[in-house]
Amino acid sequence: MSFDDSDIDEEPPSLIEVPDVAVDINSTSKLPQSTRVPLTIICGFLGAGKSTLLKRILTEKHGYRIAVIMNEFGDTADIEAKAINVSSADDPTAENSEEFLELANGCLCCSIKDTGVAAIERLMQKRGAFDYILLETTGLADPGPIASMFWVNEEYATGLADIVLDGVVCVVDAVFGQQQMEEDHATDDMNIGESIRQIASSDVILINKVDLVDPNTLKETETTIKRINPAAPVYKTVKGEIDLRHIIGISAFRLPPSEIMGEENNNTHIHSDDCDHSNDPPQNHYEVRGISSLQVSCGVLDQPRLDKLDEWIRNALWENQISDAPSSKVQILRCKGAFTSDKGVHYVLQGVRSMYEISEMEVTESMGIPDTGKIVLIGKGLDDVVRKSLEHVLAR
Numbered sequence: 599m600s601f602d603d604s605d606i607d608e609e610p611p612s613l614i615e616v617p618d619v620a621v622d623i624n625s626t627s628k629l630p631q632s633t634r635v636p637l638t639i640i641c642g643f644l645g646a647g648k649s650t651l652l653k654r655i656l657t658e659k660h661g662y663r664i665a666v667i668m669n670e671f672g673d674t675a676d677i678e679a680k681a682i683n684v685s686s687a688d689d690p691t692a693e694n695s696e697e698f699l700e701l702a703n704g705c706l707c708c709s710i711k712d713t714g715v716a717a718i719e720r721l722m723q724k725r726g727a728f729d730y731i732l733l734e735t736t737g738l739a740d741p742g743p744i745a746s747m748f749w750v751n752e753e754y755a756t757g758l759a760d761i762v763l764d765g766v767v768c769v770v771d772a773v774f775g776q777q778q779m780e781e782d783h784a785t786d787d788m789n790i791g792e793s794i795r796q797i798a799s800s801d802v803i804l805i806n807k808v809d810l811v812d813p814n815t816l817k818e819t820e821t822t823i824k825r826i827n828p829a830a831p832v833y834k835t836v837k838g839e840i841d842l843r844h845i846i847g848i849s850a851f852r853l854p855p856s857e858i859m860g861e862e863n864n865n866t867h868i869h870s871d872d873c874d875h876s877n878d879p880p881q882n883h884y885e886v887r888g889i890s891s892l893q894v895s896c897g898v899l900d901q902p903r904l905d906k907l908d909e910w911i912r913n914a915l916w917e918n919q920i921s922d923a924p925s926s927k928v929q930i931l932r933c934k935g936a937f938t939s940d941k942g943v944h945y946v947l948q949g950v951r952s953m954y955e956i957s958e959m960e961v962t963e964s965m966g967i968p969d970t971g972k973i974v975l976i977g978k979g980l981d982d983v984v985r986k987s988l989e990h991v992l993a994r
């Protein structure tokens with residue numbers, strides 16, 4: 599991504615150099631230490647329109663001062679390696695690749711062309727100059743490990759602990775998306791193509807460039823996406839034009855996934871003309887190129903069942919095994935869920951790869967959380983045996 603794409607029809611954002619806006623790295627932050635900065639990861643297929651979406655966000659009136667980070671890593675293993683070597687500051691180029699720019703709408707944009715952890719830590723030392731972070735990954739990146747890094751980041755340096763992961767947004771190319779998903783199939787039993795990983799790992803999906811395709815192609819792409827990830831709302835966009843409430847400040851890792859909570863909970867999901875559910879496939883079990891999603895409903899859960907569920911998830915995520923079906927091998931990319939205990943406590947389940955969290959949720963009447971809970975798993979090996987095993991754990 600660059601800020602000077604000349605092939606974009608719209609006026610590029612006016613960028614004004616403001617060297618004095620950059621906060622002294624060594625000065626103390628203007629924000630209280632406890633304030634955590636939300637971070638949205640924007641991933642998507644090569645050329646799908648990630649930069650176009652970013653430009654759009656940066657030039658809209660949203661009230662945030664946004665820092666943009668561009669992920670130059672082609673290989674996610676590199677990110678993890680850098681995460682471990684935080685203190686070695688092995689990033690000699692980052693010092694020169696930081697830019698602070700003020701946009702015409704007053705939004706401050708800090709762009710770092712490297713997402714090495716050391717660079718992000720330096721960025722966090724400047725907090726006070728921005729209050730939201732957008733991280734654009736390369737078209738080939740798997741957002742899973744990056745999301746994990748920001749989600750449970752206490753073990754990394756303090757700079758990252760002040761970031762809270764808001765959500766993962768995936769931009770799919772309406773023209774080439776379907777073809778890419780079909781080609782990007784598993785090469786062996788446990789390898790999963792990047793485009794499918796990106797869709798599976800996302801909280802919101804935009805099918806962009808819908809001006810360039812016929813309705814049938816669009817429908818086919820949307821159906822494939824829904825088969826991979828039924829828990830994420832899908833919006834159709836032209837040049838990233840979307841109500842920003844759908845993609846930033848969504849607290850996807852704190853609130854229940856509205857897309858799977860059914861009609862009762864639709865008020866937490868803001869529907870619009872962009873959002874078409876009319877031809878959603880039936881919500882049960884789908885499979886695309888070895889990746890499948892599995893949804894299981896449950897009633898209110900007592901403590902023994904909550905404990906069993908926790909154990910079942912741990913086994914599946916950490917051991918790739920199913921408690922009562924040892925011959926089943928699973929690889930779970932993402933899990934989400936919401937359920938209620940017999941004591942009236944509402945819980946949200948969120949998982950990215952091997953990390954998961956079951957957290958209590960404060961519920962207001964207006965959220966309309968139903969007593970019926972749901973759990974969605976996305977990954978490989980999620981067959982009928984796995985579904986039955988999970989249903990058994992959740993059954994009264």
Ligand SMILES: Nc1nc2c(ncn2[C@@H]2O[C@H](COP(=O)(O)OP(=O)(O)OP(=O)(O)O)[C@@H](O)[C@H]2O)c(=O)[nH]1
Nearest residue numbers: 599605606644645646647648649650737807836837
């Ligand atoms: N017709 C049309 N063109 C679009 C739309 N969105 C983006 N484009 C064009 O598609 C091209 C690629 O868009 P980018 O925003 O650079 O895509 P990207 O995902 O950032 O690309 P990479 O960083 O290379 O992966 C540019 O020429 C955009 O002007 C759209 O909705 N419709």
